[in-house]
Amino acid sequence: MIASLNHRRYPLHLQIATVFVALISVLGGLLSWYNYHKTSDIILEASSQLFDQFNARIEVDFIRAYEPIVQTIQLLTLEKQLIESRDLDSRLQKAPLFGMILRQKPQVTGLAVAYNNGDYFIMRPTTTEHMRGIFNAPDNAVAMADNIQSAADGSRRIDRFYFDENFALLARTDAGPSDYDPRLRPWYQQAMASDRQIGTQPYFYRFIQQVGITLAIRTPDQSAIIAADVSLDILSDSISQVTITPSSEVVLLDSQRNAVAYRDPSKLIIRGDNDAVELADLDSLGSDVLRAAAPQVRADDSTFTLDYNDDRWYGRVNLLGDGQMGFHLLTLVPESELLGAALAMRRQSLIITAILLLCAIPLTWTLAQKISRPLRQLSREATAISHFQLDQPLGLRSVISEIDDLSSSMGVMKDTLNRFLGLLRSITEETKFGPLIELIGDETRAASQADGSAIFLVGEDEQTLEAASLRMPEQAVGQGSLRHCSLNGTSQLARCVQQQETLLETVSRDTPEHPLFPLLKALQHDSINVAAIPLLNRKREAVGVLCLLFEDLSVREDSNRLAFIEALSGFASITLESRQLIRMEKALLEAFIELIASAIDAKSPHTGGHCQRVPTLTKMLARAACESDAPEFRQFRLNTEQWEELHIASWLHDCGKVTTPEYVVDKATKLETLYDRIHEIRTRFEVLKRDAEIRYWKARYGGGDDSTLRSELERELQTLDDDFAFIANCNLGGEYMEPDDQARLHRIADRTWLRTLDDSLGISWEERQRRGAAREPLPVEEKLLADKPVHIVKRAEGDCYGPDNPWGFRLDTPEHLYNRGELYNLQIPAGTLTAEERYKINDHIVQTIIMLEKLPYPRHLRRVPEIAGGHHERMDGNGYPKRLRGEEMSQAARMMAIADVFEALTAADRPYKEAKSLSQSLRIMASMRDGGHLDPDLLRLFLESGVYLRYAERYLDPKQIDEVHIEDYLGAEVH
Numbered sequence: 001m002i003a004s005l006n007h008r009r010y011p012l013h014l015q016i017a018t019v020f021v022a023l024i025s026v027l028g029g030l031l032s033w034y035n036y037h038k039t040s041d042i043i044l045e046a047s048s049q050l051f052d053q054f055n056a057r058i059e060v061d062f063i064r065a066y067e068p069i070v071q072t073i074q075l076l077t078l079e080k081q082l083i084e085s086r087d088l089d090s091r092l093q094k095a096p097l098f099g100m101i102l103r104q105k106p107q108v109t110g111l112a113v114a115y116n117n118g119d120y121f122i123m124r125p126t127t128t129e130h131m132r133g134i135f136n137a138p139d140n141a142v143a144m145a146d147n148i149q150s151a152a153d154g155s156r157r158i159d160r161f162y163f164d165e166n167f168a169l170l171a172r173t174d175a176g177p178s179d180y181d182p183r184l185r186p187w188y189q190q191a192m193a194s195d196r197q198i199g200t201q202p203y204f205y206r207f208i209q210q211v212g213i214t215l216a217i218r219t220p221d222q223s224a225i226i227a228a229d230v231s232l233d234i235l236s237d238s239i240s241q242v243t244i245t246p247s248s249e250v251v252l253l254d255s256q257r258n259a260v261a262y263r264d265p266s267k268l269i270i271r272g273d274n275d276a277v278e279l280a281d282l283d284s285l286g287s288d289v290l291r292a293a294a295p296q297v298r299a300d301d302s303t304f305t306l307d308y309n310d311d312r313w314y315g316r317v318n319l320l321g322d323g324q325m326g327f328h329l330l331t332l333v334p335e336s337e338l339l340g341a342a343l344a345m346r347r348q349s350l351i352i353t354a355i356l357l358l359c360a361i362p363l364t365w366t367l368a369q370k371i372s373r374p375l376r377q378l379s380r381e382a383t384a385i386s387h388f389q390l391d392q393p394l395g396l397r398s399v400i401s402e403i404d405d406l407s408s409s410m411g412v413m414k415d416t417l418n419r420f421l422g423l424l425r426s427i428t429e430e431t432k433f434g435p436l437i438e439l440i441g442d443e444t445r446a447a448s449q450a451d452g453s454a455i456f457l458v459g460e461d462e463q464t465l466e467a468a469s470l471r472m473p474e475q476a477v478g479q480g481s482l483r484h485c486s487l488n489g490t491s492q493l494a495r496c497v498q499q500q501e502t503l504l505e506t507v508s509r510d511t512p513e514h515p516l517f518p519l520l521k522a523l524q525h526d527s528i529n530v531a532a533i534p535l536l537n538r539k540r541e542a543v544g545v546l547c548l549l550f551e552d553l554s555v556r557e558d559s560n561r562l563a564f565i566e567a568l569s570g571f572a573s574i575t576l577e578s579r580q581l582i583r584m585e586k587a588l589l590e591a592f593i594e595l596i597a598s599a600i601d602a603k604s605p606h607t608g609g610h611c612q613r614v615p616t617l618t619k620m621l622a623r624a625a626c627e628s629d630a631p632e633f634r635q636f637r638l639n640t641e642q643w644e645e646l647h648i649a650s651w652l653h654d655c656g657k658v659t660t661p662e663y664v665v666d667k668a669t670k671l672e673t674l675y676d677r678i679h680e681i682r683t684r685f686e687v688l689k690r691d692a693e694i695r696y697w698k699a700r701y702g703g704g705d706d707s708t709l710r711s712e713l714e715r716e717l718q719t720l721d722d723d724f725a726f727i728a729n730c731n732l733g734g735e736y737m738e739p740d741d742q743a744r745l746h747r748i749a750d751r752t753w754l755r756t757l758d759d760s761l762g763i764s765w766e767e768r769q770r771r772g773a774a775r776e777p778l779p780v781e782e783k784l785l786a787d788k789p790v791h792i793v794k795r796a797e798g799d800c801y802g803p804d805n806p807w808g809f810r811l812d813t814p815e816h817l818y819n820r821g822e823l824y825n826l827q828i829p830a831g832t833l834t835a836e837e838r839y840k841i842n843d844h845i846v847q848t849i850i851m852l853e854k855l856p857y858p859r860h861l862r863r864v865p866e867i868a869g870g871h872h873e874r875m876d877g878n879g880y881p882k883r884l885r886g887e888e889m890s891q892a893a894r895m896m897a898i899a900d901v902f903e904a905l906t907a908a909d910r911p912y913k914e915a916k917s918l919s920q921s922l923r924i925m926a927s928m929r930d931g932g933h934l935d936p937d938l939l940r941l942f943l944e945s946g947v948y949l950r951y952a953e954r955y956l957d958p959k960q961i962d963e964v965h966i967e968d969y970l971g972a973e974v975h
Contacts, residue, residue: 061234083219088149095143096167103125108228109210114183125143140170147161157174182225188225188227191216191217194218202260213230240264247333247337259280281294289308292306314332436575437457438469445471451472464486496532502565506529531565533545593651618892624942645863649864793819794816852864866893894935917962918956922943
């Protein structure tokens, strides 16, 4: 420990006060930002007023332009002659009135009357070349009118009229038939449903090639609608004449966020294919900032900010007028133009602050050097500590009291860390539980400079403290010198656990009840001082007690040493708990794996103890490979983690069998599913035999010759018996079925029998789905043996593995999941399994791989799926499910393949086969080796190391162990 310094010291804050120059930068910055924000607030408030004025001007222009039109169409509703007229002449008399309105209101592009009988009269100006061209108007025509009226025969035609500048009639033409009915137009329907004038959403007028709206109002007697088509170009003119800043953007929007007025009206229309026309939105006006602001624009009053092109923009959306038309005015202004004066003021303030800082730098630099020199040295020491460079002592002196105290504390910390890390390094390197306890006792004794240490752990009954370790240097004292004690007692150790705090006590001849009392006699001491420290886990539960033994009482006064011991005991208890948890979790994993394997073996008598014996045989062969000096196994050595990996993989190598249906695995005959369907076929033969007898008796009743009829009956019954015996024999699947037998099977199947009952009654929902809705009328003749659609069980879409599947499976998947057709099954050439059922059985290894690859493995167990899933692969690449070649498989997987085959051949608990003798099994395995199935080197090791015999002596019936000459099976061919 570094000694205290006696020189004069000063508080650190007195010297820090000398660097007041730093305040200049803070104050200057604060003043600059304060001025900037205050100026910005003023400008923004002024800008808000400017927005309001601009909005008010557009609103005034809007009202000035469109309010007179509303008043005009309201006055027209009082023109009874116009409204009540049903003849053309009366309507033409109002043409001068309509013409004067169009001349005084240039924004009106059409003035119309729509009658409730479907008549329609509209007048439009033709003052432009575009309008005269559309309507073929004479050059001196200033207006034209269309009258649509139904004739007596129900047809509708358009009469077109042209007027001069005095609105006198110039010409009249027949514009042809028309199917236009104003009553179907939205503006007509809206106006008829409202008791006031209405305005439509803006849309594109094809006639005038402009954006506009339709204003309409119904007459008091609801017999007609007065409507005016109004152009919105005047609003675009108003917007283009007023700007807030050079780069500001102003757009008039409708309720659908479409632009209806803009400084460039030509951009308001978007023309598509086939002359399609639509209103532009903000993304289509050609302005990047409008495009960026589009997502934030809402159809109600709102304000927002937008960061665009290294500048901040202020946006505002206002409802125009009384809101009836649904128009909104969008205004966007860049901050750099709006707040230019505020930004300039901020720049000036920053320049002034920078000048002051430059003046203060020399003084600040000098003072900072003096203050920071010891701090830099401490920083270097802290860096050395962070890199665990703890060997060099720390000797730093400073006139600043806080720095001096910090230097002293760092010296103590450095020394403590050095001792503590050395202790931790020793403890963490030990992985076994027993030696770990001994190591903790030794290291804590050495680190705390104690004369001995003892560790007591809470017993499994959680009622006692059991002695686990006693470490005494140079003393021949064993753990037997300690006695157990109750957790509920009054001893020092029990109270230490109960109170969860360190207790210091002296054990003497007067304390015979103390658990450490027998140690006094062994050491031949009169007394010993004991520091009992509770070992607590992460949940603050006691897992034991650490006892440190001292001959003197110095530990009572040394609080630093006691604190160090308590910190060390905390780490020791966590380490003990972690080791215990790891040990228990591994035991639980082992038990769970073996539980799964046992459950798979118990699921079907056909598997027997397969899942339990294959791990044993695989590890026997792996151990032989580790001990072998043969060149091919010289590099094969397994460490502890690899043995654990092989153990888990071998126990789980068939875990996918939990998904295999038992009736497929247990299928002993060709027609067997959940039951043997040979019984159904037997019943049909019984029916045929009864039918033959009935025919006999009917013939007898009809006067037939008894001798002839009896002979025919006996011959038919004998034929039926022979045919059934043949089918029953085919059902066994014992021998290869010849083509002649298959032909006879078809001849028998062609016989028919009469079914009189509905076979769709009493069946499951799933079978009804396979049968379909069609039913045959009863009675019906059916073949004796048949393959019906109901026998087909379709494969689900996800039950196929394509060439790009993530597991690398390469499988030839049958079309159907199951085919239970009677002929299909009885014609199986050999054995009892169809291709679909054999695929289902083989699918267990696919499911094994899928299931195992879903598990979260630690790094040293990540090859478990590959080892467990490769025992059905072949050396020649014709195995399954991945068709790996021998060089693509690990040696562990190839070992398991040999173990899997040998166990299956020799197992005596398979109800479908007899257990083969040792020589028969080895002969078959040698043949499989020569056929490219098994690894030749591993099979040689299997034989020469005697693994096969040791396994046989342990698991095979003595009757199976016959005489074996391994040289007969070591060659390339089977002898």
